[in-house]
Amino acid sequence: MMGRPKITVVGAGNVGGTAAQRLAERDQYDVVLVDIVEGVPQGKALDMAQAGPVCGYSTRVVGTNGYEETAGSSVAVITSGIARKPGMSRDELLATNAKIVQSVVKELIARSPEVILLLVTNPLDAMVHVALKVSKFPKSRVIGMAGVLDSARMRAFIAHELNVPGPDVEAMVLGGHGDTMVPLPRYTTVKGKPVSDLISKDRLDAIVKRTREGGAEIVGLLKTGSAFYAPSASAVDMVDAIMQDQKRVVPSAVLCEGEYGLKNVIIGVPVKLGRGGAEQVIEYELTAGERAALEASATAVRELCANVDRLMM
Ligand SMILES: NC(=O)c1ccc[n+]([C@@H]2O[C@H](COP(=O)([O-])OP(=O)(O)OC[C@H]3O[C@@H](n4cnc5c(N)ncnc54)[C@H](O)[C@@H]3O)[C@@H](O)[C@H]2O)c1
Numbered sequence: 001m002m003g004r005p006k007i008t009v010v011g012a013g014n015v016g017g018t019a020a021q022r023l024a025e026r027d028q029y030d031v032v033l034v035d036i037v038e039g040v041p042q043g044k045a046l047d048m049a050q051a052g053p054v055c056g057y058s059t060r061v062v063g064t065n066g067y068e069e070t071a072g073s074s075v076a077v078i079t080s081g082i083a084r085k086p087g088m089s090r091d092e093l094l095a096t097n098a099k100i101v102q103s104v105v106k107e108l109i110a111r112s113p114e115v116i117l118l119l120v121t122n123p124l125d126a127m128v129h130v131a132l133k134v135s136k137f138p139k140s141r142v143i144g145m146a147g148v149l150d151s152a153r154m155r156a157f158i159a160h161e162l163n164v165p166g167p168d169v170e171a172m173v174l175g176g177h178g179d180t181m182v183p184l185p186r187y188t189t190v191k192g193k194p195v196s197d198l199i200s201k202d203r204l205d206a207i208v209k210r211t212r213e214g215g216a217e218i219v220g221l222l223k224t225g226s227a228f229y230a231p232s233a234s235a236v237d238m239v240d241a242i243m244q245d246q247k248r249v250v251p252s253a254v255l256c257e258g259e260y261g262l263k264n265v266i267i268g269v270p271v272k273l274g275r276g277g278a279e280q281v282i283e284y285e286l287t288a289g290e291r292a293a294l295e296a297s298a299t300a301v302r303e304l305c306a307n308v309d310r311l312m313m
């Protein structure tokens with residue numbers, strides 16, 4: 001009998017633990033949860049398995065400190081690494097997290113040569129760069145999660161502003177997952193109606209600013225770490241799009257090689273996700289201002305990746 005496809009989650013902390021829970025609740029995958037801390041992935045996996053009879057799923061969830069159980073994974077969600085604290089930027093996590101992601105990717109690809117790597121660890125775009133470099137995988141199989149989350153924040157803010165259901169709001173946030181991200185109000189709609197017809201320019205500008213600072217807002221409130229409910233939901237949404245071959249266009253961090261006029265840089269762009277991973281970058285028509293903002297964001301990502309390259313030499 002064919003088993004269920006295996007999804008590995010590396011890092012059993014806030015994002016990884018919650019992502020594993022969401023995946024278990026799908027009742028479609030086998031889930032392997034990996035962490036370096038002894039007992040934590042095992043304990044969380046056992047806890048999730050025990051929730052199954054109540055929640056109505058029979059997912060096999062394995063927690064481990066090693067990689068043997070990850071063999072043959074279809075997708076690996078990489079959340080291992082440190083999170084920022086109030087007053088820090090994501091970029092300050094670079095040196096520590098690059099080393100962690102480098103070692104994790106080596107372990108994963110040794111046992112799952114066909115795996116699709118879905119990066120979550122920050123600074124996100126630079127971690128996709130590390131994973132690409134270490135794995136030497138085709139760019140379609142190394143993808144970063146950020147745009148779904150940033151767009152979800154914008155959607156939630158607009159839904160609150162207009163008192164409409166969040167799922168009715170469509171938004172698209174491109175660019176790097178940092179201060180230079182590029183929310184696109186022109187591609188933001190409520191049941192097909194342009195948001196600029198519904199919200200004043202001042203209020204919309206405030207929503208764009210709050211979206212850009214959405215991660216820091218939560219870090220400031222939590223104090224001990226960063227957001228994880230929306231991030232884990234966003235990562236699992238991407239896993240579903242890939243595993244169910246949905247061909248859905250989702251903002252994702254991928255290597256651009258000419259798309260949007262951007263050469264050799266990892267950046268958030270609309271991507272068709274399917275069983276092949278990042279199957280196609282979809283080019284939206286951008287105004288000169290939007291294009292300039294995307295280029296500025298690409299410049300910031302390039303600088304960060306150059307720092308990683310120096311660290312990894
Ligand atoms: N891309 C995004 O939009 C986004 C959103 C939220 C969080 N993040 C990032 O995700 C990362 C994780 O966040 P979190 O809130 O889950 O942090 P967390 O501290 O709760 O969990 C991180 C886990 O990684 C584990 N870990 C560390 N080194 C490891 C290794 N070598 N192998 C396996 N596991 C290891 C830790 O033991 C810990 O359990 C952070 O870098 C954070 O900034 C990114």
Ligand SMILES: O=C(O)C[C@H](O)C(=O)O
Nearest residue numbers: 084090122215216226227
């Ligand atoms: O803000 C952070 O550090 C975590 C994550 O990137 C987020 O946007 O929530």
